[in-house]
Amino acid sequence: xxxxxxxxxxxxxxxxxxxxxxxxxxxxxxxxxxxxxxxxxxxxxxxxxxxxxxxxxxxxxxxxxxxxxxxxxxxxxxxxxxxxxxxxxxxxxxxxxxxxxxxxxxxxxxxxxxxxxxxxxxxxxxxxxxxxxxxxxxxxxxxxxxxxxxxxxxxxxxxxxxxxxxxxxxxxxxxxxxxxxxxxxxxxxxxxxxxxxxxxxxxxxxxxxxxxxxxxxxxxxxxxxxxxxxxxxxxxxxxxxxxxxxxxxxxxxxxxxxxxxxxxxxxxxxxxxxxxxxxxxxxxxxxxxxxxxxxxxxxxxxxxxxxxxxxxxxxxxxxxxxxxxxxxxxxxxxxxxxxxxxxxxxxxxxxxxxxxxxxxxxxxxxxxxxxxxxxxxxxxxxxxxxxxxxxxxxxxxxxxxxxxxxxxxxxxxxxxxxxxxxxxxxxxxxxxxxxxxxxxxxxxxxxxxxxxxxxxxxxxxxxxxxxxxxxxxxxxxxxxxxxxxxxxxxxxxxxxxxxxxxxxxxxxxxxxxxxxx
Ligand code: BES
Ligand code: ZN
Ligand code: ZN
Numbered sequence: 001x002x003x004x005x006x007x008x009x010x011x012x013x014x015x016x017x018x019x020x021x022x023x024x025x026x027x028x029x030x031x032x033x034x035x036x037x038x039x040x041x042x043x044x045x046x047x048x049x050x051x052x053x054x055x056x057x058x059x060x061x062x063x064x065x066x067x068x069x070x071x072x073x074x075x076x077x078x079x080x081x082x083x084x085x086x087x088x089x090x091x092x093x094x095x096x097x098x099x100x101x102x103x104x105x106x107x108x109x110x111x112x113x114x115x116x117x118x119x120x121x122x123x124x125x126x127x128x129x130x131x132x133x134x135x136x137x138x139x140x141x142x143x144x145x146x147x148x149x150x151x152x153x154x155x156x157x158x159x160x161x162x163x164x165x166x167x168x169x170x171x172x173x174x175x176x177x178x179x180x181x182x183x184x185x186x187x188x189x190x191x192x193x194x195x196x197x198x199x200x201x202x203x204x205x206x207x208x209x210x211x212x213x214x215x216x217x218x219x220x221x222x223x224x225x226x227x228x229x230x231x232x233x234x235x236x237x238x239x240x241x242x243x244x245x246x247x248x249x250x251x252x253x254x255x256x257x258x259x260x261x262x263x264x265x266x267x268x269x270x271x272x273x274x275x276x277x278x279x280x281x282x283x284x285x286x287x288x289x290x291x292x293x294x295x296x297x298x299x300x301x302x303x304x305x306x307x308x309x310x311x312x313x314x315x316x317x318x319x320x321x322x323x324x325x326x327x328x329x330x331x332x333x334x335x336x337x338x339x340x341x342x343x344x345x346x347x348x349x350x351x352x353x354x355x356x357x358x359x360x361x362x363x364x365x366x367x368x369x370x371x372x373x374x375x376x377x378x379x380x381x382x383x384x385x386x387x388x389x390x391x392x393x394x395x396x397x398x399x400x401x402x403x404x405x406x407x408x409x410x411x412x413x414x415x416x417x418x419x420x421x422x423x424x425x426x427x428x429x430x431x432x433x434x435x436x437x438x439x440x441x442x443x444x445x446x447x448x449x450x451x452x453x454x455x456x457x458x459x460x461x462x463x464x465x466x467x468x469x470x471x472x473x474x475x476x477x478x479x480x481x482x483x484x485x486x487x488x489x490x491x492x493x494x495x496x497x498x499x500x501x502x503x504x505x506x507x508x509x510x511x512x513x514x515x516x517x
Pocket of ligand 3: 287290308367369370394
């Protein structure tokens, strides 16, 4: 999708479809909705006035009203998209409304469209004050790009219904505001594309996206983005002593891939990074298919386990965005990719493994494989010089039981690193809920015969046992663990999103990294 930013009265823009956002400005729970358009263009307001006066459009989030040949506008259609209550206006709402506009255009065969940048006319500034121009334009771009993607690449009856061009149209404003809007527009483009890149990887079936293929895709992305990328396999795992990662991989005929992507900031001439400058380590779980191994999963819904590399995809997507946004901080991403299979060469319950860090692990369940590959990934990232770690993984069903599919889980061993992550969420608009991993839980993974075991002794608090396991390998290094099992796959169709891979965590990881620059 081509994207363009224009500064002019939206009424004068010739386009097949102009979308404008609307809020409900009524006060009080029982009051009738009072709809206001977020535009300063009188012509746009007038065009919708008589329909809005009927009260049939209430501006709830994702609600749509389509007018053909709107009076006084150059646009062929005017699409009014609801944002919900003005009082509750949020970046996330704006992102969803932009997505709604795009997804309303697609089935209508509309190829080109415009979105009117939200401007407050009917609203007092108070409502938009938490939504600075940069954040608004960024969210619109992200929401639109993410909404545009559909999963029809494997259908032979594919009907191309894409929106090829999107214009964001804001009124003439002073230069500084223009710059702010432009900045958000550019960032939104980068981050939205990166999120879609991750989603496309997750959508790929296990027979196509093997660990080797994931390595190839990461390498190709890095070459294009100007990042260094190394892809290793079994030999390197053995050489590094990655006994945990290797154990998971050895049941499959598909060789594993250890993918290392590096971003080095280019500083101005004569400047160097401080000796104690942070080095960010992004570690991803890349199980291209999780059968459970010898502790095999039930057949019901197993096909979804192609998404068990969503953590890896999030990191690869994040690296793509980082390469484009160029923060002044070094970033190394380590992706551990394997296929978890039952076979004559598979690892077994009861096996004792030796991780790269030297810790010994008793395997209780071969389906708890994600933490094993991450254990070696986290330790390896530290040996590469990472001072701060973040990992993302579709790690536990227990996290889905705990938080459902709205919030993903976040764990941390460091308050400063967590505070920065919390700040990143304010920009990304993603929903993560913190769960504990304090040493009170340490005993849950104590083994009789090895240092630790790969599942908790009981079934309670399974997301926490997994986090406690990873924490052993993060050690004293500030570390964030994202359990995205419940949020990496959208189960529901919404006006702004289709079912399937969500690309969750890309945006938050990128912002977290930037907060260290
Ligand atoms: N990839 C799964 C996590 C998962 C399970 C995601 C269900 C989404 C839905 C992971 O490898 C796994 O199987 N974890 C086990 C751990 C258990 C054996 C301790 C789980 O959550 O059941
Ligand atoms: Zn598993
Ligand atoms: Zn898994």
